[in-house]
Amino acid sequence: MDFDLTDDQRLLTDSVTRLLGNEYGFEQRKALLKTEMGWSEKLWGQYAELGLLGLPIAEDFGGFGGGPVDIMLLMQAFGRHLVLEPYLATVVLGATAIKLAGSAAQQDEILTGIASGEIKLAFAHSERQARYDMTDVLTTAKPNAGGFILEGAKSVVLHGDCADKLVVSARTAGNRDDARGISLFLVDGNASGVARRGYTLRDGTRAAEISLSGVQVGRDALLGEPDQALGTIIRVTEAGIAATGAEVIGAMETMQAMTLDYLKTRQQFGKPIGENQALQHRAAEMLVAMEQGRSMAMLAAMMVDEPDAEERARNIAMAKVGVGQAGRFVSQNAVQLHGGIGMTEEYAVGHFFRRVMVVEHMFGDTAYHLDKLADQVA
Template sequence: MDFDLTDDQRLLTDSVARLLSDSYSFEQRKALLKTEQGWSETLWQKYAELGLTGLPIAEEHGGFGGGAVDVMLLMQAFGRHLVLEPYLATVVLGGTALRLAGDAAQQGEILPEVAAGSLRLAFAHYERQARYDITDVLTTAKPQGGGFLLEGAKSVVLHGATADKLVVSARTGGSRAEAEGLSLFLVDADAPGLARRGYRLRDGTEAAELSLSAVQVPREALLGLQDAALPVIQRVVEAGIAATAAEVIGAMETMHAMTLDYLKTRVQFGKPIGENQALQHRAAEMLVAMEQGRSMAMLATMSLEEEDAAERARHISMAKVGVGQAGRFVSQQAVQLHGGIGMTEEYAVGHFFRRVMVIEHLFGDTATHLDRLAEQVA
């Protein structure tokens, strides 16, 4: 397999690196966290101008027509700077749902606005009782007046409080945790009966709790086939896992570089602490873990094109476990090797640690995916 980047991919990575180097220092990021929105509208528009918001969207809808590798490269760059903007929620999760399930009219209406950066999406699927089980859905959508009436609640909706439209899963048939009977709906953020409570996750990124009380949507709001949305939901989650795995790789690269620099410059007993062989070994172990995680992140990206759903799910779970373990090890070592300064709010390494820990619990934590892999070989 050829892992060399194309000219377009090199141009993409160089352009993003320049933008983030100029606009996303640690101090600039801390300033964004203090704002009410928690991210930069100005930078979001710059992403759109560079074509990033349309990266995986077809050219006919105003996008770049890129693939999973392009998104992986971008998410690695975002991970190196702990980018706060709603790219994962809008382009990766919401955009994937539209690209897979939307009909020609829905795609023609929504995707060009996403590509232009003028419309933001959020994927509202997980519920409080589900604990990573994507079939456990209690939100209902009952036929009424030629459309549907939505009732229920959604939890930890990434950037759900600032989205313009929400892709909401609901049960149109079957019982709780049944694979059949799930449907997806495109819901306006200002729809009567929809309440959103925004809050910050431990790493400072935004999420929301949604409450749907008699939310009326037209028949045209249905995304894809009624009662048969589970395969689409699975693909959206897998795209999210691949994207966040790449983000963790970028975060590990920065933590490793910061740690090496600290070992070279921190002087104790008259010499840099990096001359201590035991600390050199720990830094080397960080590098090995990071490269192992990189391989698994690449596996996740390549597996998105796998047509066999069971094989694809197995590879994605393997990647989720591998990247989760690598990310936890590198993050812990980075904080420990920095000593007390690594625990302070004023130093960047702790912020990277928190982001990696939050990602580990998105879309199923390491233990959950280990259990899924164990079930396949039992």
């Protein structure tokens, strides 16, 4: 298997690295966190100009036509700088749902709008009682003369507070935990009956609690076949796991570099603390864990388009576990080796730690995916 980057991928990596190096320093990020939106519309426009918003979108819709490996490279770069913009919510989760289930008209409107930076999406599937169970859906969509009436609530919707459109899952048939009977709908974020309460997650990124009360949507709002959306939801979640896994690798790279620099410069008893052999061993263990995690993130990226659903699910679950374990080890040790300064808001390593911990609990935590893997071999 060829792991060399293409010329286009090298150009992509160089362009993103240069942009974020100039525009996304730690102090600049802290300033963005204090704004009302919590991210930069200016940078969102620059992402559109560079073609980043259309990276996985077909050229027919104004995109770049890239694949999961391109997303992996971009998300790694985002992870190195703790990017706050709603890229994961819009381009990875939302656009994947539209590509998989949208009609030709829906794809033309939404994907073109995403690539140009005019439309932001949020994937509203999780519900408070469900935890990580993708079939646990209480939100309902009942048919009426004009289309459907949506009732229910969605929880921890990434960047749901700023999304122009919501991709909402709702039960159109069956009981609460039935795999069949779930449908997806495209809902205007400001539609009558939609209430959104935005808030900041522990890592500084934004999410929202969304309430749907008598929300009327037309039949053209339905994404894909009625009652058959679970497969799409699973594929969207798998794309999210692969993308956030790559983001964690970028975060680990930065934490590793910061820790090595600190060990070389922090003086104690007249010499750098990095001369302590025990700390050298710890830094080496961090490097090994990071590279193990990198291999698993690459596996996830290669599995996103795997046609065998069982093979894809097994490998992506393994990748989620591997990246989660590596991210926890590297981030905990990075904070510990920095000592007291690692716990302060003024120092970057703690911010990277929090992002990695939040990502570990997205789309099912390490324990959840370990259980899934154990069930497969039981």
